[in-house]
Amino acid sequence: MGSPETKISPEIIQTDKNDVTVRLFRDEDLEEFSHLFNKDLSHIRAHSYGLDVAGFVTWAEDIVEGNPPDGVRLMMVCSDDKIAGCIVLGTEQDGTQNIAYAAGKDYEGQGVMSSAVKAVVDNEAKNGKDVIAQVKRDNLRSTRLLGRVGFKFDHWDFEFREEVYKYAHDDKAKDS
Ligand SMILES: CC(C)(COP(=O)(O)OP(=O)(O)OC[C@H]1O[C@@H](n2cnc3c(N)ncnc32)[C@H](O)[C@@H]1OP(=O)(O)O)[C@@H](O)C(=O)NCCC(=O)NCCS
Numbered sequence: 001m002g003s004p005e006t007k008i009s010p011e012i013i014q015t016d017k018n019d020v021t022v023r024l025f026r027d028e029d030l031e032e033f034s035h036l037f038n039k040d041l042s043h044i045r046a047h048s049y050g051l052d053v054a055g056f057v058t059w060a061e062d063i064v065e066g067n068p069p070d071g072v073r074l075m076m077v078c079s080d081d082k083i084a085g086c087i088v089l090g091t092e093q094d095g096t097q098n099i100a101y102a103a104g105k106d107y108e109g110q111g112v113m114s115s116a117v118k119a120v121v122d123n124e125a126k127n128g129k130d131v132i133a134q135v136k137r138d139n140l141r142s143t144r145l146l147g148r149v150g151f152k153f154d155h156w157d158f159e160f161r162e163e164v165y166k167y168a169h170d171d172k173a174k175d176s
Helices: 027-039 053-064 112-126 140-149 169-175
Strands: 012-014 020-024 072-079 082-091 097-103 131-135 152-157 162-167
Touching: 012 112, 020 112, 027 053, 027 082, 053 072, 053 082, 072 112, 082 112, 097 112, 112 131, 112 140, 112 162, 112 169, 131 140, 140 162
Parallel strands: 097 131
Antiparallel strands: 012 020, 020 072, 072 082, 082 097, 131 162, 152 162
């Protein structure tokens, strides 16, 4: 599949949507970011997704307090200059990146998160990293997103009772 339009720089990742970029969380984002997810968690709480979005906010607070979690990158998805959602990349023991993401309610259903996740995983693939995503079976929106981006089903995680999807960097090298 390949995405020649995705431009990469260390500070900011441009997606295939002109107005959507992804960058690392900055201290000054805390208020807007907390507001995005504290304002209305109903669309997230309505499902037993196992993804604790409030945990993202706690990570943000830890970063501001100078205690960034080990091997975790918290990234802000921005639409124009507003924070629209977040992506978290955690590092597994073998270096594989484990991705999680959430959209602010006002930004769901517009393709913002697919574009953002695609740009981020392509960036990881270019750096030789595989990316996995763990999804509950009933989380259909997330499963559709992973399919659109190009993840493939990898295995069933018995312990967490989740499907694990993979975006393998060597597949992407073959595609491009
Ligand atoms: C999972 C989640 C990020 C998906 O968000 P999303 O808004 O559906 O994803 P996208 O931004 O890629 O939008 C895609 C949807 O917008 C629609 N869309 C509308 N206009 C579009 C456009 N211009 N371009 C692309 N897609 C568009 C697509 O058809 C698609 O809808 P569909 O899935 O019903 O077909 C969101 O539901 C969420 O935050 N859920 C709670 C947290 C969570 O479960 N995270 C994942 C844990 S594994």
